[in-house]
Amino acid sequence: xxxxxxxxxxxxxxxxxxxxAFVMGIVNCTPDSxxxxxxxxxxxALRLIDEGADIIxxxxxxxxxxxxxxxxxxxxxxxxxxxxxxxxxxxxxISVDTRKSAVMKAAFDEGADILNDVSALxxxxxxxGLVSGFGIPVILMHRRGNPDVMQDNTVYKDIxxxxxxxxxxxxxxxxxxxxxxxKIILDPGIGFGKNLDGNLELISRCGEIGDGKYPVLMALSxxxxxxxxxxxxxxxxxxxTLAADLISVLCGATFLRVHDVGPCVDSLxxxxxxxxxxxxxxxxxxx
Numbered sequence: 001x002x003x004x005x006x007x008x009x010x011x012x013x014x015x016x017x018x019x020x021a022f023v024m025g026i027v028n029c030t031p032d033s034x035x036x037x038x039x040x041x042x043x044x045a046l047r048l049i050d051e052g053a054d055i056i057x058x059x060x061x062x063x064x065x066x067x068x069x070x071x072x073x074x075x076x077x078x079x080x081x082x083x084x085x086x087x088x089x090x091x092x093x094i095s096v097d098t099r100k101s102a103v104m105k106a107a108f109d110e111g112a113d114i115l116n117d118v119s120a121l122x123x124x125x126x127x128x129g130l131v132s133g134f135g136i137p138v139i140l141m142h143r144r145g146n147p148d149v150m151q152d153n154t155v156y157k158d159i160x161x162x163x164x165x166x167x168x169x170x171x172x173x174x175x176x177x178x179x180x181x182x183k184i185i186l187d188p189g190i191g192f193g194k195n196l197d198g199n200l201e202l203i204s205r206c207g208e209i210g211d212g213k214y215p216v217l218m219a220l221s222x223x224x225x226x227x228x229x230x231x232x233x234x235x236x237x238x239x240x241t242l243a244a245d246l247i248s249v250l251c252g253a254t255f256l257r258v259h260d261v262g263p264c265v266d267s268l269x270x271x272x273x274x275x276x277x278x279x280x281x282x283x284x285x286x287x
Contacts, residue, residue: 006018006019006020006021006022006254008022008093008137009137009180009182009183010093010113010114010136010137011113011134011135011136012113015054015055015093017054018272019265019268019269019272020249020268020271020272020275021249021253021254021255021256021268022054022055022254022255022256023052023053023054023055023256023258023261023264023265023268024053024054024055024056024057024095024217024255024256024257024258025045025048025049025051025053025055025056025057025258025259025261026048026057026059026221026257026258026259027041027044027045027048027056027057027058027059027082028059028062029041029058029059029060029078029079029082030059030060030061030062030070030078041081041082041085042081042082042085042086045058045082045085045086046085046086046089046090048261049086049090049092051261051262051265052261052262052265053092053261053265054092054093055092055093055094055095055114055255056086056092056093056094056095057094057095057096057097057114057116057257058079058082058083058086058094058095058096058097058107058112059079059096059097059098059116060074060075060076060077060078060079060097060098060103061075061097061098061099063097063118063192072100072102072103075098075100075103076102076103076106079096079098079103079106079107080106080107080110083096083107083110083111083112084110087110087111093113093114094107094111094112094113094114095112095113095114095115095116095139096112096114096115096116097116097118098115098116098117099117099118099119099123099124099127100123100124100127101124101126101127101130104127104130104131105130108134108136112136113136113137114136114137114138114139115127115131115136115137115138115139116138116139116141117138117139117140117141118141118143118189118192119141119143120140120141120142120143120166120167120170121138121140121170121173121174121177122170128173128174128177128178128179129177129178131174131177131179132177132178132179133178135180135183136183137183137184137185138174138179138183138184138185139185139186139187139217139255140167140170140171140174140184140185140186140187141186141187141188141189141192141219142163142166142167142186142187142188142189142192143189143192143193144192144193144194154193154194154195154198155195156198159194159198159201159202160201160202160205160208163188163189163202163209164208164209164211167186167187167188167209167210167214168186168211168213171184171186171213171214181213181214184214185214185215185216185217185255186209186210186214186215186216186217187216187217187218187219187257188202188206188209188216188218189219190202190203190218190219190220190223190225191223191224191225194225196225196228196229199225200225203218203220203244203247203248203251204247204251205251206218206248206251206252206253207251207252207253208252210252215254215255216252216253216254216255217253217254217255217256217257218245218248218249218253218255218256218257219256219257220241220244220245220248220256221241221245221257221258221259221260222234222237222238222241222259223237223241226240226241226244227240229244238260238263241258241259241260242260242263242264242267245258245264245267246267246268246271249268249271250271256268
């Protein structure tokens with residue numbers, strides 16, 4: 001992926017953005033997601049499209065710390081109506097946040113374009129072959145344990161090396177399953193089995209995670225680590241999120257998964273404009 005001209009190849013077409021990163025808007029079709037502002041199904045999805053999202057990420061199972069497993073039938077019941085509603089008015093790329101192949105198949109049949117798998121293709125043995133057959137991109141996230149217990153163990157010998165090694169191993173697995181390299185995106189899983197110090201190291205070095213082979217997605221929006229840095233609850237973490245998102249882009253991230261699309265788009269537009277000034281001014285502006 002070329003940082004000067006960001007593009008992503010889907011199964012049916014390609015998308016691009018002139019901003020420094022793609023903006024993925026979060027739509028939670030769940031009653032228990034940690035930030036209530038992300039709930040709302042189709043209405044929320046259409047609002048985020050209007051705010052300038054490049055991609056909409058729809059999920060029917062919360063993966064916040066302590067959350068419970070959702071059966072695939074229920075997940076499909078939550079997700080499919082939202083995809084249908086979006087497809088009636090927009091061809092925006094739709095990502096589906098699921099770890100179940102039955103959910104992804106149903107979503108793809110309704111027009112979904114991307115798999116966002118918090119298990120990095122580990123939880124469902126049929127998922128890799130499904131993604132390969134559909135020719136869709138996949139986001140592979142690092143986690144330690146399932147959501148209900150993932151914060152019970154946040155100690156690593158070398159968190160950056162361990163997370164990077166795991167994600168590169170999963171990317172290699174995906175390629176062996178027939179998924180094209182340029183359709184694999186890595187997510188270090190901020191807050192998924194990590195403490196604040198670990199999260200900070202992963203944010204500051206996020207561009208190194210893909211080892212020059214794979215683009216990196218950062219999902220920082222209103223997470224606990226932002227609250228630990230700012231002293232704010234989820235409702236008050238917008239400004240901290242924007243700062244962390246911009247820093248992650250400067251450190252090499254090319255996708256941002258966010259609740260607040262409009263503010264994120266504005267901040268990326270400013271960053272892009274300043275980066276252009278830096279180039280034309282031959283280094284007078286240091287970023």
